[in-house]
Amino acid sequence: MTHAKRRRRAILAAAPWVFTLGFFLIWELLVRATGTSTFVLPAPSLIAEALWQFRGPLSLHSFHTAWMTFAGFALAVVFGLLLGMALGASRLVHAGSYPLLVGFNAIPKVAVVPILVIWFGVGWLPPVLTAFLISFFPIVVNVATGLATIEPETEDVLRALGASKRDIIVKVGIPRAMPYFFGSLKVAITLAFVGSVIAEYNASNFGVGNLMARASADFNVPLLFAALIALAVLGVIMYAATAIVEKRMTGWAQRSQMASA
């Protein structure tokens, strides 16, 4: 490797760090230079202070939020897989339930939270259920698509051998739907996270959402921002985890990226 090439690579590796640090530095300088009030936009140094000061409750509540998200997400995976398979395997189920599903998906799920509160009261159920409701749709659609788009020739090869519908679904449909399924998990986990935080904000005594609701009532703006940072970290961790699972489970479907990498 030439010297110039190595240098370019080092610069590229350093770039994310430099840009991130630069972002916060400019933020800090702007806030100080303009004398912006802490109630509008706290300086990063203040947010860092709040992060440290409230590290106990922040990590506790983050852990709780992660749990709610994960529980709702797990429900969505189970339900989404089952419904997706039914939809992909049977044209009747597909034709019959698709309008209902689309209509349901069109509802902004925040609007469901008040109903959940009436049904289940304030507690852990509304966040879990909101996370579930908001995240199962992409899983259903993806699994159904994977199943329903088997190449007609593959189907012909198997049917000419006397394969039953069940054989075709087991041998081809399900393995084929797996990349679609794992691909949808990244979207689903992000949505589930949105759902649990929103429900916590409105209908829970615990979790980062609830912490934010209380910080907002107290006008504790630095804590609000610290909670945002905690959410960002949590979100990235959950996204990365599903991305890793996807990569490990469906390596064969990512061959094109691997080849070009």
Place this chain on the structure above:
Amino acid sequence: MHPETFVQAFVDIHDVTHVYAGAEDGAPAVEHMTLKVREGEFAAIVGPSGCGKSTVMKLATGLQFPAKGTVIVGGEEVTKPVKLAGMAFQNPVMLPWRTTLDNLLLPLEIVEPHRSRLRRHKAEYVARAEHLLAEVGLAGQGSKFPWQLSGGMQQRASLCRSLIHGPKLLMLDEPFGALDAFTREELWCIIRDLHAEQGFTVILVTHDLREAVFLADRVFCMSARPGRIIAEREVDLPRPRDLEVMYTAAFTDIVHELRGHIADARQAA
């Protein structure tokens, strides 16, 4: 009357008219189609694109059922997918999550009696698959995934898959269409040798007249849609045929004659 009408045909398509359920205009894909192929024979079907060649394949394997007429394969009228057939298409349709070897074993997971024997006699079947791979020049490639193979290699593997369960009828739908000329010639020789050795019946659909004449005992020409058989030509070139035969006058004459039929068919369309 032809003498061969007395011999029982292995594939007997008699006066078949087929309309696809999804056809918008309700026009038939094939009409008054009659075709007989004897057991062990290598038949080729040629015709202009869209004339219903693939439809004939689907009818003969029970993937489609005719609106009119009868289809008899192996002495039985086809009322459900026939289980004695193997198929290969222009697109090799290998399952990308399975290794080449596991792709080959797929038909055995479907067809009885192999289906119930497969688990206990795995080694025997793997040996059979590896033997087939070696015959098509893919020795030792079984552990690779299909996407690690070239198009020609995938097509060879697809050929192996269509033969693994020892079918009595091999249906080939333009299997060499997407290959380069050299690979195509190699595969011609492979399928020629497999046919000579195992004696199954072959129906090959192609739009390459030289391919048809080189491989087949009998060539059927189809008209433009709705497809019918407009000419049937026995290829009496002696076997085993070498690629060199394609440069002989006898060979060229047959190709030329068939070309005339196809040209007429296109003119009429």
